[in-house]
Amino acid sequence: MSKNNKLPDFFINAFYESKFRDNLFIVKASGSVIEDEKARNNLIANIRELTHHGIRVILIYGGGHAIDLALEKRSIDIKKHDGRRITDIDTIQVIREVIGGDLSLSICEAMQRNNLEGLSFNAIPYDWMSVSARPKQPIDFGYVGDIDDIYTRPILRQLKVSGFIACPCLAINNGGDLCNINADTIATRLAAGLSADKLIFMSNVDGVQVNGDIAMLITDAQIQGYIDDGTVTDGMSVKMENCLEALNAGVKRIHLINGLRENALQKEIFESVGPGTMLLREAEQDNYMNEVQVQKAIGGK
Numbered sequence: 001m002s003k004n005n006k007l008p009d010f011f012i013n014a015f016y017e018s019k020f021r022d023n024l025f026i027v028k029a030s031g032s033v034i035e036d037e038k039a040r041n042n043l044i045a046n047i048r049e050l051t052h053h054g055i056r057v058i059l060i061y062g063g064g065h066a067i068d069l070a071l072e073k074r075s076i077d078i079k080k081h082d083g084r085r086i087t088d089i090d091t092i093q094v095i096r097e098v099i100g101g102d103l104s105l106s107i108c109e110a111m112q113r114n115n116l117e118g119l120s121f122n123a124i125p126y127d128w129m130s131v132s133a134r135p136k137q138p139i140d141f142g143y144v145g146d147i148d149d150i151y152t153r154p155i156l157r158q159l160k161v162s163g164f165i166a167c168p169c170l171a172i173n174n175g176g177d178l179c180n181i182n183a184d185t186i187a188t189r190l191a192a193g194l195s196a197d198k199l200i201f202m203s204n205v206d207g208v209q210v211n212g213d214i215a216m217l218i219t220d221a222q223i224q225g226y227i228d229d230g231t232v233t234d235g236m237s238v239k240m241e242n243c244l245e246a247l248n249a250g251v252k253r254i255h256l257i258n259g260l261r262e263n264a265l266q267k268e269i270f271e272s273v274g275p276g277t278m279l280l281r282e283a284e285q286d287n288y289m290n291e292v293q294v295q296k297a298i299g300g301k
Contacts, residue, residue, distance in 0.1 A: 020269075021054030023197040024159070028187035031063040032204040033259035034103055043202065044110040046265035051116070051163045058159075058190060059166040062183035063103045070094045081139050083235060087180045092143040095180055099168045107166050118164030123178070124171040124186065127154040131173040131181070145171050145179035147186070150193030188242040192249030199251050200268070201239065202259030207277030208232060208240070216273060219282040220247045243279050253288075254279040 027047070033039045047057050064085075071078050071094055079086035087095065100122040108120050124131075131145040158165060169183035184201070191199040207214040210231055218226070223244045226232045232240050243254045257264045257276030268274035273292060280288060 020050075020197075022056070023054075024056045024058070024194060025050065025198045025200060026187050026191040026194070026196045027057060027059045027200045027202065027265070028183055029059060029061045029259055030183070030201075030203040031061075031065045031067075033202050034061045034106070035063055035066050036260065037106075039260050040106060041110050041113060042262060043259060043265060044107070044116055045114045046263060047164060048114050048116040049266060050269065051118075054163075056159050056163045057165075058155075059107075059164070060169065060183050060187040060190070061103065061107070061166070062169045063099050066098050066103065067091075067095055070098050081141070083238075084141065084182070085144075085180065086140070087142040087144050089143070092178060092180065095170065096178060100170050100178075104166075104168055111164075111166075116164060117162065118166065119158065119162045120166040122168065122170070124167050124181075125154070125158075126172050127151060129171065129189070131171045131179065133173050133175060133177065133179065143177060143179045145173045145181045147171075147181065147189050150189055152194055155190075155194065184239060184242055188246050191251045192246050195250040196252075198253045198255065198269075199243075199246050200255045200257065200265065202257055202264065204258060204260050205236075205256070206258045206261075206275065207256045208236065215277050217285070217288070218277060218279045219285055220244060220279070221282045223279070240279075247279065247281055252280065252284070 029043060033043060047059065050057055068078055071091065074094065076090050076094065079088070079091070085091070104120060104122040111118060111120060129150050130148040132148050134141050134144045134146050167186075169181050169186055171179055171181055173179045187199060187201070190196070208218060208226075209215070210218075210226070223240050227237050227240055239256070246254060255268050255274065255276055255278055257268050257274065259265070261275060264275060268276055278288075
């Protein structure tokens with residue numbers, strides 16, 4: 001052993017291989033992460049390390065800020081209702097170019113730079129899910145889709161071919177039209193439908209703030225209380241509701257981390273206590289705390 005009592009690397013690698021091999025992680029990266037070249041490359045490098053430990057990863061990403069900039073540049077009004085984008089015909093054309101074009105190609109470039117083998121699509125494959133056009137009443141959101149069902153078989157079939165798949169927040173609805181879908185919603189529904197081992201939300205926020213500090217751990221039994229008493233509000237409240245839905249559907253662990261911090265994904269997975277907030281079922285809390293002690297012993301931290 002080394003002076004800091006850390007086990008040799010091959011023991012540590014063997015531990016993570018046995019712990020994570022064949023796990024499925026759904027990673028949702030916000031536009032703030034994907035649009036930042038340094039953060040994007042760092043994320044892809046971290047994902048490459050996950051795949052080397054036998055972890056299968058699906059990356060879902062958005063690009064809200066880049067879309068807004070492109071709309072402003074073309075003098076197209078930015079329309080939203082309760083924080084949700086209204087996607088008219090002009091807006092969907094911009095989204096097609098920004099998300100399905102520029103950012104999708106940026107992901108491909110990052111994969112090449114970091115030697116990450118995998119598949120990068122410019123929309124969710126049509127056979128992954130059934131998507132319907134959102135009803136025009138009471139609010140007409142335009143070219144926005146609602147996910148009716150997840151088809152797990154074609155997704156799992158592609159994951160046998162490739163351990164990494166990247167998709168933007170675009171899909172083709174049942175009528176054959178391109179539509180915009182909230183990236184959090186896509187990631188949550190995929191994680192729930194596939195019973196993912198982890199659902200990871202990466203944004204420019206460090207985690208869930210409780211009483212002025214970032215909470216290390218939140219259980220499903222606490223989530224509704226934090227929503228009701230105003231501990232979490234607005235976008236974080238919606239995200240927490242999605243997290244509760246995912247936990248109830250069988251997702252084992254959920255992480256909320258700041259993707260602008262260096263090696264944020266790597267640290268959240270491979271350190272005994274990561275930099276963000278973990279959410280899990282209350283019944284799993286004792287198991288998790290035991291894992292923390294083992295991981296501290298293995299990693300020397």
